[in-house]
Each structure stands twice: as structure tokens, then as C-alpha cells.
Amino acid sequence: MLEQAGNERLRIALTAPSGKAAARLKESVQNAKAPLNCANEIKALMPTDATTIHRLLGTIADSPYFLHNADHQLIADVVIVDEASMVDLALMSKLFQAVPESARIILLGDKDQLTSVEAGYILGDICNTGAAIQLSKEFGKLYAASTGETLAVKMRPRENVMQDAIVELQRNYRFKSDGGIFKLSRAINAGEVETAFEVLRNKSNGDVSWRLSPTARSLPAAVREKVTGGYKQYLQTDEPAEALAKFGEFQILCALRNGPYGVGELNRLAEQSLLEAGLLEGEGQWYRGRPVMITRNDYNLKLFNGDIGLALRDTNGEMRVFFASADGEIRKFSPARLPAHETAFALTIHKSQGSEFGSVLLILPVDDAPILTRELIYTGLTRARDHVEIWSPRSVLRAALVKRASRTSGLRDALWNKPKYLQLTMFI
Numbered sequence: 001m002l003e004q005a006g007n008e009r010l011r012i013a014l015t016a017p018s019g020k021a022a023a024r025l026k027e028s029v030q031n032a033k034a035p036l037n038c039a040n041e042i043k044a045l046m047p048t049d050a051t052t053i054h055r056l057l058g059t060i061a062d063s064p065y066f067l068h069n070a071d072h073q074l075i076a077d078v079v080i081v082d083e084a085s086m087v088d089l090a091l092m093s094k095l096f097q098a099v100p101e102s103a104r105i106i107l108l109g110d111k112d113q114l115t116s117v118e119a120g121y122i123l124g125d126i127c128n129t130g131a132a133i134q135l136s137k138e139f140g141k142l143y144a145a146s147t148g149e150t151l152a153v154k155m156r157p158r159e160n161v162m163q164d165a166i167v168e169l170q171r172n173y174r175f176k177s178d179g180g181i182f183k184l185s186r187a188i189n190a191g192e193v194e195t196a197f198e199v200l201r202n203k204s205n206g207d208v209s210w211r212l213s214p215t216a217r218s219l220p221a222a223v224r225e226k227v228t229g230g231y232k233q234y235l236q237t238d239e240p241a242e243a244l245a246k247f248g249e250f251q252i253l254c255a256l257r258n259g260p261y262g263v264g265e266l267n268r269l270a271e272q273s274l275l276e277a278g279l280l281e282g283e284g285q286w287y288r289g290r291p292v293m294i295t296r297n298d299y300n301l302k303l304f305n306g307d308i309g310l311a312l313r314d315t316n317g318e319m320r321v322f323f324a325s326a327d328g329e330i331r332k333f334s335p336a337r338l339p340a341h342e343t344a345f346a347l348t349i350h351k352s353q354g355s356e357f358g359s360v361l362l363i364l365p366v367d368d369a370p371i372l373t374r375e376l377i378y379t380g381l382t383r384a385r386d387h388v389e390i391w392s393p394r395s396v397l398r399a400a401l402v403k404r405a406s407r408t409s410g411l412r413d414a415l416w417n418k419p420k421y422l423q424l425t426m427f428i
Helices: 019-033 040-045 053-057 089-098 122-127 137-147 161-165 180-190 193-201 219-235 240-247 263-276 374-381 394-402 411-417
Strands: 012-016 078-081 104-108 208-211 250-254 291-294 308-313 319-324 330-333 341-343 346-348 357-363 384-391 424-427
Touching: 012 019, 012 053, 053 089, 104 122, 180 193, 180 208, 180 374, 180 384, 193 208, 193 394, 219 240, 219 250, 219 263, 219 357, 240 308, 240 319, 240 330, 250 263, 263 341, 263 346, 357 374, 374 384, 374 394
Parallel strands: 012 078, 078 104, 104 424, 208 384, 250 346, 250 357, 357 384
Antiparallel strands: 291 308, 291 341, 308 319, 319 330
């Protein structure tokens, strides 16, 4: 876009639904600049900051509305939204209203992930054409006239302008393209249950493993072994930035909040195991090393739902909770000032969206539940970069892999059954 703009300086906004996702977007852009095959002048024009959607729109204290809206729009030529699958319908609607009609919106995300917790199934509805995604012959002619090259892909007559705005990327950069995580995620998406179990049973796939869930009686011992090894490194440093980075190398993910295999019980077992191992220090609610996740936005403190912090002693010996912001700054807060939060040794898969961890322990309950779906397993699995271990009975995992989440928002019908021009580019 920058090269095509010529001498025109584009105003580009990078945004994401959570503080953590915004930080990762900023980091990705910075890391991708150096190897890009383009002039240094173009690299210098690339945006260097990313922010949450709420901050971009301008929050108003104690109000569901924003400073930027249809009457007071953003000053932007391009708005790039990462982790768009996490954005609910109401927030995305407000963002679109605040973007000038002359601007371009680029949505990036994974249409196969879980949808937002709030209403909406945005990426799924946008990409669900009812047929395979294909460009139109009209687009092919325009591309050839503009570039002098011919697209070597099958095309069909234009049925809706939306079909020319969707591009599905095939290469994965989080984990190895020939590894077990990639093979398993592909099989799950395709609904190939037997292939998925073959990947799990194949010992040559060193980045994935599967075991039957421990019984409730043996669960504490099994958890103790995992958390002492997984969380030991971050607990051995007092430097906040280093501790936050090392905490992200391991994470327990659960399907449920309650029950013997839910987040509440797993957090209790993790605390107990680390205390017994002498890795946690202090008593009461605020002990050194406690990880917390914010569960309610606080626009004054600029702490948002999904942000993860660590309780550590500052240089004065005071207990503070440290968070990494999107610009790389480490901010600290008194525990008493934090908005609603919860302990984060274990997270629900829903809460982990937009995150990336070195290693993931994915724990499913021993009985099937309505929430266990193909999308849930896929989302939890793909949070891992290097290794994922799944604890689940075979019957429960099989039932989840054949079950698909169903959600209706009306957006698909509005886009595909009532064609309407949208200047939209979609990257999946």
C-alpha cells in the first residue's frame, strides 16, 4: 500500500481487541521490517505503534460510547485490526462507523478460532460464502491490467464484491509447518477425527502429546510435576520484564471454569504445588509471583480484559503488580488499585485467545460438556508455539472434535444475501 501510494503519506492505524494482542502486533511489525524486500524509505513510513480498539476510538469513562464515531471519525487512511475473531459485533460496528468511507479496513484473524465471548461471529460470517473462497474473473482482469501478470488460480463469475476481498493465507509462522501442532490443527479444522488421533499417537511428533486425564485423586500429583517445571524459571527472577517473558513460556488451559478439571481448581492446585516446592513467597492473597489476569476494562488505568500481570516486590520492597504495555513499557500498580482480576496459573481457553505461549497443557474434563467443540480444541491447541500436551479421555476428545459451535448473528445474510459494496480486505 505504501509503495502504491507514491508520494502520498498514508495514515495507518494498527489496533487489536486486547492490550496483549496489541503488544504482539507491534512486536510482529517491528520484527518483520528488517527482512522486507523494499526500500528503506518505505520501511520508515511503516507504523511503529499499536493500540487497543478501545484506546483508538477514545474511551469515555462510565459510557458504552467512544469519542470517535460516525460524527467524529478517525483521521486514518488505513486501519489494520489484528485478532479480529475476538471482536464482538457491537464493538466492530462502532469501529466501522468511526472509520471514514475513504479509508481501507484490513481485518486479520483466524476464522476457525472461537468467536468473541460477546455477541457476534464476525470472521466466520464474513468468510462463510457457502462455497469455496475464490476470486472473480473480473478481479483477475483488473489484476492483470494493473500488474501485467496473470493469477494462476481458478476463478468464477463475480457473485458478490465480498469474494474479492477475502484472502486466505496458508503458511503458519507460529509453529513448524511439518510439526505435530500444524498437522493436528489441520486435521481438526477438516473434521478428520481419525487423522487427528493418528497425529496424537505418533511419537515422532515431538511437539504434541496426549494422555488420559488423571483421576481426581491423582490430579494434584500430576499438576505438581507440570507446574514446578513450567513455572520455575519466572519465579527465580525479580526483574519484572524478564519474569513476564518467562511466564509466557508455559500455560495451563482449561475448557471449564468450575469442577475438578476447571480453572478454579487448577489454580488452587498450582498455588499449593508451588508453595510446597518453596517457589512462592508470602502469605495471603498477594504473594510474590502471583500471576493475575484483568477481567474488566479500566480505561483510567489503561488496563484491559485479558491483560496479564505478575505480583513482585519493587525496588522499595513494596508489593506491586507489573504489566507489559503495547509499547514495551513495564507499568506497576498497587494491588488495591487493580480492577476485577483473577489468578492466572490456569486460564480458560476462551480467555487465552490472542495469546501465544511456548508450551501449553490443555486439560479437558472427564465428561462431555456442551462447551467442548472443535473450535475450542483448535483454539487451545494453536496457542502453543513449541509444545502442547492434552489431558483428556478418548471419548471426550472424540466428542469434542466432531461437534461444531453454532452461532447466528445475521451478519452473513447481510453480507452475502444482500450484496453491498464494502471497501474491505480480509486476511485469514
